[in-house]
Amino acid sequence: xxxxxxxxxxxxxxxxxxxxxxxxxxxxxxxxxxxxxxxxxxxxxxxxxxxxxxxxxxxxxxxxxxxxxxxxxxxxxxxxxxxxxxxxxxxxxxxxxxxxxxxxxxxxxxxxxxxxxxxxxxxxxxxxxxxxxxxxxxxxxxxxxxxxxxxxxxxxxxxxxxxxxxxxxxxxxxxxxxxxxxxxxxxxxxxxxxxxxxxxxxxxxxxxxxxxxxxxxxxxxxxxxxxxxxxxxxxxxxxxxxxxxxxxxxxxxxxxxxxxxxxxxxxxxxxxxx
Numbered sequence: 001x002x003x004x005x006x007x008x009x010x011x012x013x014x015x016x017x018x019x020x021x022x023x024x025x026x027x028x029x030x031x032x033x034x035x036x037x038x039x040x041x042x043x044x045x046x047x048x049x050x051x052x053x054x055x056x057x058x059x060x061x062x063x064x065x066x067x068x069x070x071x072x073x074x075x076x077x078x079x080x081x082x083x084x085x086x087x088x089x090x091x092x093x094x095x096x097x098x099x100x101x102x103x104x105x106x107x108x109x110x111x112x113x114x115x116x117x118x119x120x121x122x123x124x125x126x127x128x129x130x131x132x133x134x135x136x137x138x139x140x141x142x143x144x145x146x147x148x149x150x151x152x153x154x155x156x157x158x159x160x161x162x163x164x165x166x167x168x169x170x171x172x173x174x175x176x177x178x179x180x181x182x183x184x185x186x187x188x189x190x191x192x193x194x195x196x197x198x199x200x201x202x203x204x205x206x207x208x209x210x211x212x213x214x215x216x217x218x219x220x221x222x223x224x225x226x227x228x229x230x231x232x233x234x235x236x237x238x239x240x241x242x243x244x245x246x247x248x249x250x251x252x253x254x255x256x257x258x259x260x261x262x263x264x265x266x267x268x269x270x271x272x273x274x
Contacts, residue, residue: 069130071185085114119210151190
C-alpha cells in the first residue's frame with residue numbers, strides 16, 4: 001500500500017496557503033502597553049511643568065508640546081523649537097493674552113537665553129516620543145480590516161518593498177528633510193520595523209534640523225507673533241507649491257476615445273439616401 005506524505009507543506013501556514021491573509025510585522029507588537037507608557041510620560045511632563053523652577057518652564061512646556069505633535073494632533077514642530085530657543089517669546093505671548101506682567105513673571109520667572117544645542121537635544125527627544133506614539137497607534141490600527149486591506153494594495157506594497165531596502169537611512173532622511181504626513185511611521189509600523197532603530201533614525205534626522213532652527217531662533221530673538229507669522233508663511237508656501245504642482249502636472253483629458261466613439265457612430269448610422 002502506498003501512503004502519501006505532505007511534509008513539504010507547513011501545517012497551518014496561512015502565508016503559504018492563503019497569501020492574502022499573511023501577517024504583518026505590526027502583529028507582533030503590543031501597542032496598548034506602550035501607549036499606556038506614553039500617556040504616563042505626558043502626565044509626568046505636565047506635572048514637571050507645574051513644579052519645575054519657573055525659569056525652566058519654557059523648556060518643559062515646549063517638551064510637552066513637541067511630545068504631543070503626532071499625526072493625530074498635527075502641531076507645528078518648528079514653532080515649538082523656536083519658542084523654546086527664543087526664551088522670551090512664550091512669556092511675552094502670555095503677557096499679550098492676559099495683560100498681566102505679574103502673572104507672566106509668576107509663571108515663567110526670569111527668562112534665560114537657553115543653549116541652542118540643549119534645546120535641539122530636548123526637542124529631538126520629545127519628537128522621538130511623539131513618533132513612537134504614532135508608530136504604536138498605526139500598529140494598533142493595523143488590526144482593523146479596512147486598514148489591513150489598504151496595506152495590501154499594489155502601490156503600498158511597492159513603496160514598502162522600496163523601504164525595506166534601506167529602512168534606517170530612509171527614516172533618517174525623511175526626518176532630516178521634513179517630509180510631511182508621517183511617512184516614516186506609515187512605512188515602518190506596518191512592517192514592524194525595529195523600534196530602537198526607528199527611534200535612533202528619527203533622533204539623528206531631527207537633531208541637526210532642530211539645531212539649525214534653534215540657532216536661528218536664538219540669534220534672531222524672534223517674538224511670538226513673528227514665530228507664528230513665519231510658520232503660517234511656511235504652511236501657505238507649501239500649500240501653494242502643492243497646488244502649483246497639481247496644476248502643472250495635471251493630465252489633459254484625452255480626445256482619442258471621443259474621436260473613436262464619433263467614428264464608430266458614423267459607421268453604424270444607416271444611410272437613408274443615395
